Amino acid sequence: MNRAPGVLEQALAQHQAGQLDVAQALYQQLLQANPANPDALHFLGLLSCQKGDANSGIALMRRSIAAYPNAIYYNNLGNALREHGELLKAIDSYRQAVALQPDYPEAHNNLGNALREAGQPCEALESCTQALRLRPGYAQAHNNQGNALQDLGEQDAAVRAYRQALAFWPDYAEAHHNLGNVLLAQGQHEAASESYRCATTLSPTCAFMHNNLGDALQRAGQFEAAVAAFSRVVELEPASAAGYSRLGDAYQAWGGKLEAAALCYQSASELDPADVQAHHKLSLVRLRQRRAEEALVSSNKALALEHASAQLHISHGDILNTLDDVDGALASYRYALSLNDELELAHNRLIFEMASRAEASAETRLADARRFGALMAARAKPFQHRRESTTVLGVPKELRPLRVGFVSGDLRQHPTGIFFESVLKHLDTARITLIAYTTIAAEDEVTARLKPCFAAWNSLVDVPDEVAAHRIFDDRIDILVDLSGHIVHNRLPLFAWRPAPVQVSWLGFFGTTGIETMDYILGDRHVLPAAEAWHFSEKTWCLPDSYLCFTPPLEHVPVRPPPMLKNGYVTFGFFGKLAKVTEEVIRVWSRVLCAAPSSRLFLKAQQLEAPEARRRTLARFAAHGVDAARVTLEGGSPRPEYLATYNQIDVTLSPFPYPGGTTTAEGLWMGVPVLALKGDRFLTHICESILHSAGLPEWIAADEEDYVARALALTAEGGREQLVALREQLREQVMHSPLCDAPRFARNLEAAFDGMWRESLMRQSA
Template sequence: MLAPLKDAWDALDRDDFRLAEARAREAIARDAQDAEALYLLGSTFLFEGRLPEALAPLTAAAARLQRRGVGYRLGHCQFGLGDLAGAEASLRREAQAYPQSADAQNTLGSVLSAQGRHAEALEAFQAALRVNPAHVEALVNAGTALHTLGRHAEALPLLERAAAAQPGFAHAHLNLGLVQHALQRYEEAAASVGRALAIDPDLPYGLSSQVWAELFACDWRAIGPHIAALRAQAREQRVPVSPFMLLAVTDSPAEQLQATQVYLRDKDFGERPPLSRPMRTRAPRIRIAYLSSDFHQHATAQLMTRLFELHDRSAFEVIGLSTGVNDGSPMRARLERAFDRFIDVERASDAQAARQIADLGVDIAIDLKGHTEGSRMNILGWRPAPVQVTYLGYPATVGAPYIDYVLADRVVIPPEQQRFYTERVVWLPDSYQVNDDRIVVPPAPQSRAAHGLPAQGFVFCAFNNAYKLRPETFALWLRLLRGVPGSVLWLLANNPAMERRLREQAGAAGIAPERLVFAPKLPLGEHLARHACADLFLDTLPVNAHTTASDALRAGVPMVTCMGHTFAGRVAASLLLALGLPELVTDSLGDYEALALKLALQPQALAEVRAKLARNRATSSLFDTARTCRRIEAAYRIMWERHLRGEPPAAFAVEPAATS
């Protein structure tokens, strides 16, 4: 370090930015090419957060000064300004010139992660840890990258080390909680996130992550105040929360939109400069591409694979873009065959995947994930396709300016709720949900005893995920058990904490805990077959059963629902109305309880509903994949024709007469 500027560097070390800037400017006034002074000035601006002003002097210094740290600070500045390519180049040069710079490797990993290049990011974080195994930020970042890549067990010890090494680092505890959640250690997850919130009560995604873990564990001791605080965060738009997690706690579409907008700003999931694309005018076939990380054994694949197979190949070319893992399952193999082209972009960055979509000349890109786990919706931020759509995977607005349309129906999105959607709503006839009509319920006889059910007595069932269950709903279900002697409640065995706590709640309410029966997860065919032992499916609110609901209805089990105000809370009503069963849709929890009790106590009433469900199932569009496919194709044609005419996206309805 040059002696004339030593006092200025000392001033910067003690955060005396005014003195450091003054000394740097004096030196530059004497010699505009003084690399040391340029470095000092850029560093001062960087530490003050004045990134636009820091860029020029740091760039000039990096070109003239061969010193460890210069390229790192330039890359840090470029990263903060959103110049990911520039930051990557600067940090790679720094890491190559000074391989012992753990900070450069760690920040390089963050830059790669921001581009969706998580495997490469992990390599950079691991390089930082080889230099400095105690680098806490690199431990957290490496653990987070492993978590993102689905390698949760490997992530856990890294995050445990980080949290132990720096107990005051809120993000270490938060990310540890997220990994514990992924490993289904929900009570530990809630405790870890609680420690993070004790350090920083306004930690982004902290409260939503804590509530999420508590819901999965059915730990409702503080759920009321926590949900109230989380909803307040969404309304105030002050602290980013997870929009997907919020679906489980609010029945307000306005709150969901507000939270999503804050989330998009925080994650920088806004629109990017549009990519150049091959000129596509009117062609014999519309080229459509479906984007998802769930092209394997998953509920989305269960619903949609038949649609991909049935698309009219004379009118549509159908491409699948997979951003998720290849699980090697028969479903994955079927999906790969279902598309004209199946492209794995799991390891591509968001920008690289967007470039690939643009180069393919895709006309309409359809995202199937929204803001659910594993989403890569940001790929569409570069506008790689002229028309971009969201469908099925996310039951709310995605809030992104680059998504033009959402496929829905008039039940899940009534016309008066359009204002809560940034997309233009396309209303499909009947229900928006597509189903695979080739799925057959196995006819094998089912023994109640084999499923842990009593030989006699009414069986209420609810095979939803634990997070959809709220204390007020469970209290209602316990009242049903009390009102129907000998009845049992058949639930999906999600996790041990859920089972223990629900049994405790039942016992405290005077209901024998053994009247709760937990069903293990089974392959689809066996799961559908065991529905023969159930009498009535009980829905949840504010998030309904979705695929689980159509499974029950396919298997012939009537369902009672209470219709909410959000998309997620109106799906079951959409399915029931499409099946011509409006009598099973209620508007209040009181009516829901009364209807469920009536059906349980009046065998003739239940038998009539069952018979009607069986009749209507055979003719309804809900389980007619070809009919739903033609309707979705009609929607795509209208979207594409509007684009070819130079018209902006607009809401419209697909008429059933034209596609039935």
């Protein structure tokens, strides 16, 4: 009789010390003496569960309960069942425990935890509350109460519960972590980071806590610290593909460390070859690195695993576009839309690319845009604007300036900024109050110069369309101007809500938006000829001169004599996006180069920083008989150096059907004339508009043969004399032309807005 308790105490001591084999032998010794010994059965069952034999352990624990039913046994059985994945049986066991012993706080707490896992947060909250009634300082119950409250959406109450848990147990790592979770959900990223830091300090080997710390730090903009947190995750779990993928995300966010990110995604894809997102992210990074062929390899792997992903097909289209496979890109965008017609990005990509496809008919382009517009209209509930709503603080329009809002992600160093800056400074604030609505957070020195021109500067970053539309409506905007169209960072969907009585698209895009509630597209008679008005869902409105006003560079970059005087030959050039240099353009330019064998070509584009892009470009010209020695390729550079490079060419060849816009104006400013080809749609007319505005309509060729003939004529003696004479006076001519006359342009723009507003009032009165 005295021997048995002594052996049990020894067994329990060895069990608690982690000497499981010794404890197991002692429990078995007790059971040899008494096979129905409930304590020996129960604790041997617990030990078996610890050693990974859950089935045997649970069976032994059930035998102990059969021999001696008590609350502690039921509670421990509940724990074992829960860990073994038998949640409903665990709940039944906990209920048996509290039925036998209603004042058992641990069992109430465990029941609450299991009920929460079973998706019963209300019942879980009740059990945790009962545990706290029995033991008010029970930290684990406060923690579980917080979990249940968070499930119920009671975030503030959950925060209080976690803080109560930590008040009773400051070193409770799980409570710090859970507090971080709810703070993160509330958008308190820095506070969440601090809670996660406490958790990881107390539990330094818990990978998921470091992972959540990294997530909070990244959202708080602390990218270097986020990289450190995710690096710790992969140290703890070196076989975690997800960990490497998240580390890659952090490297991208931290100053665009693309190579480090690529290595992380590469590791993730090797650890888990079936990880679609790892392949996809690697393809996107390689594309950003201008390593499009490598991007294509990763993209193909991703699509082989998940062909039904619309987003993958959009990215695949972007890669094909970079590789000059525009037909393949368009097919990818259309396939993405066949999978998910709701994707705005796919619509934008398709509409943008179709605008520059020579073979794309106006009917097809308009149909694509209207399809997008119908989708946006289906999501929106347009505001109704009554005549009395045109007053602001009781003041009617006749006695106040028009309130004009501009929606753009490009109020910075961008073509939109370049063609907008000088105009802003000359708009009459007695006639127009300017309100900005920016769609990206990035700002630069151009942004700093633009901001003072606006009466208010508002950010729409991460603001849903409906909320943004309500803000604009509440601002009592009279005319809302879209400066993006279908280019990146646009917010066209909010225009479908009609937050302003008059809505107009201008400057950023070169075609119809397709938005039914976009009233006007603003251009000039060159880009919006009357015969092409049917290309647009909007009503066309023409400014009297060009629809563009060039802001001369602040940098003083002198115009040098034409390089042909030193070189002895004419150097043609184009300093724009490489995507504009299509196969058709290369064919025509090669005709010029082959017919004028002493001439040279200079191409400058950011994309040409990539070795594969240079190799591919030279090969494309070589296919038309142009030796690589005659083609100079150069990557991007800061604007002063970029402008100075114009001194190395004699003539700019504008591509087609996607001509140079900003590059045309900059080339003219640098004394370099631009040869253009007459087009058949808004996009193709942009260069024509600039040349007309600059007083150079004779530089517009009627067709391909005329284009080639004009280019060749410039390589002859008479043409060279013309180039020398033009170089000497072109900047002065441009500076005094409507292209750079900001005060004149501002008056024209004010008149256009006033005319649109008057038409709006007439429609309301009708």
